[in-house]
Amino acid sequence: MDIRQLEYFLAIVDRGGFNRAASALYVSQPSLSQAVRALERDLGSELFHRIGRRAVLTDAGRALIEPAREAVRSLETARASVAAVHELREGRLDVASMPSQAVEPLTSLVSAFSRRYPGVSVAINAAFTSRDVIDMVRTGAVELGLLASAGPLSEKEVVSYALGRQRFVLVVPADGPFAGRTAVEFRELAGQRLIVGQSGTGMRAYVDALREQGIEFAVAVETEHRVSLMPLVLAGVGLAVVTESWRDLAGRLGARVLDIEPENTLDIALVARRGSLSPAAAAFVTAATSAADS
Numbered sequence: 001m002d003i004r005q006l007e008y009f010l011a012i013v014d015r016g017g018f019n020r021a022a023s024a025l026y027v028s029q030p031s032l033s034q035a036v037r038a039l040e041r042d043l044g045s046e047l048f049h050r051i052g053r054r055a056v057l058t059d060a061g062r063a064l065i066e067p068a069r070e071a072v073r074s075l076e077t078a079r080a081s082v083a084a085v086h087e088l089r090e091g092r093l094d095v096a097s098m099p100s101q102a103v104e105p106l107t108s109l110v111s112a113f114s115r116r117y118p119g120v121s122v123a124i125n126a127a128f129t130s131r132d133v134i135d136m137v138r139t140g141a142v143e144l145g146l147l148a149s150a151g152p153l154s155e156k157e158v159v160s161y162a163l164g165r166q167r168f169v170l171v172v173p174a175d176g177p178f179a180g181r182t183a184v185e186f187r188e189l190a191g192q193r194l195i196v197g198q199s200g201t202g203m204r205a206y207v208d209a210l211r212e213q214g215i216e217f218a219v220a221v222e223t224e225h226r227v228s229l230m231p232l233v234l235a236g237v238g239l240a241v242v243t244e245s246w247r248d249l250a251g252r253l254g255a256r257v258l259d260i261e262p263e264n265t266l267d268i269a270l271v272a273r274r275g276s277l278s279p280a281a282a283a284f285v286t287a288a289t290s291a292a293d294s
Helices: 003-015 018-025 029-043 059-086 099-103 105-116 130-138 204-211 226-234 244-253 277-291
Strands: 049-051 054-057 092-099 122-126 144-149 159-172 183-185 194-199 218-221 239-243 256-260 265-272
Touching: 003 018, 003 029, 003 059, 029 059, 049 105, 054 059, 059 159, 059 277, 092 105, 092 130, 099 105, 099 130, 099 144, 099 226, 099 239, 099 244, 105 122, 105 277, 122 183, 122 277, 130 144, 130 256, 130 265, 144 277, 159 226, 159 244, 159 277, 194 204, 218 226, 226 239, 226 244, 244 256, 265 277
Parallel strands: 092 122, 092 144, 183 256, 194 218, 194 239
Antiparallel strands: 049 054, 144 265, 159 239, 159 256, 159 265
């Protein structure tokens, strides 16, 4: 068994088949298949059921995913540690982020990091819930994750670094309700048409809590695609309860942003896997926590 075989195996898992994996790896499909066959012989078990052109994971294949990711990530950490001698002049950092936090603070964090280490490429992976982020970090799919939660995180699975808090705000179109206002009392959301996120997100938990308090509203749209929020609001489809990370962007697009009273917040944290980090990840954590403390 060698690390290349594990990288090929994970590429098939992540890309959903041999053809796509071969294209992504710039290798021929016969070479890829041969490497996987060799890995299966070494392990004494089939990793995929070949069904026509489809590759379906066996139980053994599913069991290999997390150890394979850990092995590949450990090798990347070792390689990057050597490259650290050259002051991070090259490399790659994989970060997972929830959509709202990908607006801010991730934009500012990556901007500052890239100015300091322009040779390090940052890959941002989408995660819709805090559980998604934690799982991606824990399994080694990424090294770092940015998330929002309603309270402190358990330190059993990942290490967390507090980056501050974000309050909930209401985004409305320029010609929408609450004209001339800078704030709205949460009970005034009664009777409004709201655009909400999927279960497991902070914005969805907030509006669900409103209903539990007897505040009735209509759900205009339920969306997993946070990028659609601003266009939907600006088109007059509904109002959106989001975190204040959207404030500047919403204002530049022509929407109005109102504080919701009383203030209700989410904790923003950067999370990392336990154990040693690559130099790029360690530098990113240092930069992020320093910015939060300043």
